Amino acid sequence: MSLLDLFRRRNSAPVARERLQVLLAHERAAGGGSDLVAVLYEEILAVIARHMSVDREKVQVKLDRGSSVSTLEIDIEVPELVVKRVA
Amino acid sequence: MAKVIVVTSGKGGVGKTTSTAALGAALAQLGQSVVVVDFDVGLRNLDLVMGAERRVVFDLINVVQGDAKLAQALIRDKRLENLSLLPASQTRDKDALTAEGVARVVAELREKFDWVLCDSPAGIETGATLAMRHADAAVVVTNPEVSSVRDSDRIIGLLDAKTLRAEKGERMEKHLLLTRYDAARPARGEMLKTEDVLEILSIPLLGIIPESEEVLRSSNVGTPVTLGSPASAAARAYMDAAKRLAGETVAMTVWADRKGLIGKWFGRKVA
Ligand SMILES: Nc1ncnc2c1ncn2[C@@H]1O[C@H](COP(=O)(O)OP(=O)(O)OP(=O)(O)O)[C@@H](O)[C@H]1O
Ligand SMILES: [Mg+2]
Numbered sequence: 001m002s003l004l005d006l007f008r009r010r011n012s013a014p015v016a017r018e019r020l021q022v023l024l025a026h027e028r029a030a031g032g033g034s035d036l037v038a039v040l041y042e043e044i045l046a047v048i049a050r051h052m053s054v055d056r057e058k059v060q061v062k063l064d065r066g067s068s069v070s071t072l073e074i075d076i077e078v079p080e081l082v083v084k085r086v087a
Numbered sequence: 088m089a090k091v092i093v094v095t096s097g098k099g100g101v102g103k104t105t106s107t108a109a110l111g112a113a114l115a116q117l118g119q120s121v122v123v124v125d126f127d128v129g130l131r132n133l134d135l136v137m138g139a140e141r142r143v144v145f146d147l148i149n150v151v152q153g154d155a156k157l158a159q160a161l162i163r164d165k166r167l168e169n170l171s172l173l174p175a176s177q178t179r180d181k182d183a184l185t186a187e188g189v190a191r192v193v194a195e196l197r198e199k200f201d202w203v204l205c206d207s208p209a210g211i212e213t214g215a216t217l218a219m220r221h222a223d224a225a226v227v228v229t230n231p232e233v234s235s236v237r238d239s240d241r242i243i244g245l246l247d248a249k250t251l252r253a254e255k256g257e258r259m260e261k262h263l264l265l266t267r268y269d270a271a272r273p274a275r276g277e278m279l280k281t282e283d284v285l286e287i288l289s290i291p292l293l294g295i296i297p298e299s300e301e302v303l304r305s306s307n308v309g310t311p312v313t314l315g316s317p318a319s320a321a322a323r324a325y326m327d328a329a330k331r332l333a334g335e336t337v338a339m340t341v342w343a344d345r346k347g348l349i350g351k352w353f354g355r356k357v358a
Contacts, residue, residue, distance in 0.1 A: 016307035023140050027177060037144050038154065061159050065141040 089197040093222040097238030099209030102266035107206035108136045112311035113329035115170035119201045125175035126218035127208040138309025148176040151188030181214040193221040224260035231279040262293035294328030
């Protein structure tokens, strides 16, 4: 183990602190109650379902909660679209 | 054939979540497909220990209640593609878990993975009994300390009475995982010896996990110890235990971290 290694190893606490700050900021904002992501997801799906039939099994949802921005990725496999050429 | 394992203890804070993450990662490192499931509804922590806390969208309760598909709630590990996490809900309580819902989810997980590792909440209430309900085998996490041993004994009793296997009159496989073990203390007569614990609980020993700073460091950074510090004593001990769980015969070694050079120079002050 090199000295640098040793130094790095002693410093996991700041990482822990940063992870907790981000996590708790999100959990407190949620107020322990409503599940914003779940609500968003349902509503987005409903909108899309009005225009085409979607297989719920084929919907992938990915979330990354960051300290300043979070990203919500909803990946919906759209059934084959019949493209009609304009005559 | 998938194997469902409950990681349980009765007593709180003995190392269930740490062990679920480390054993799950170790089995995945051995090439198995693994899912770790957090049954500690309302107090989830497995996501943090696995480093996936920012990526939780749906959870066990959503799947149990049919609000989300299993595939949508599973979070695939970023380091090991054959390791997944099914997080617990942080906002609900344990009453949201229904026996039928859990049965359905576990059955579905059995189809997808080789190993289903269930991180039980502490205690002997609904959460703990539902976590063990469908298990084929149990890892009983115990510290070499009187109240932990007593609570493990109670849990062993429940495993032999309240699980589906027990109700069908089948044998419930149980393994003892001794954690937070400090070799110096039993030697000084300050702590129960491994033999004492084994004799009292009389279930086979799966492994001895040393008390280790690496475990704390791993939780801090959100990487199971077998992945983040594979050469550490705790990681080696968990890797050995995972191999035994998978049926390999591995000699029982009490691993200890070697003190580095600086540790030697300054003696105990540094350590
Ligand atoms: N081998 C070890 N060496 C040092 N610290 C450890 C070890 N195992 C666990 N710990 C620490 O002990 C504490 C409790 O561990 P953990 O959360 O895994 O226990 P638990 O049984 O899941 O608790 P709970 O009953 O609350 O769910 C944590 O701070 C963890 O880092
Ligand atoms: Mg726990």
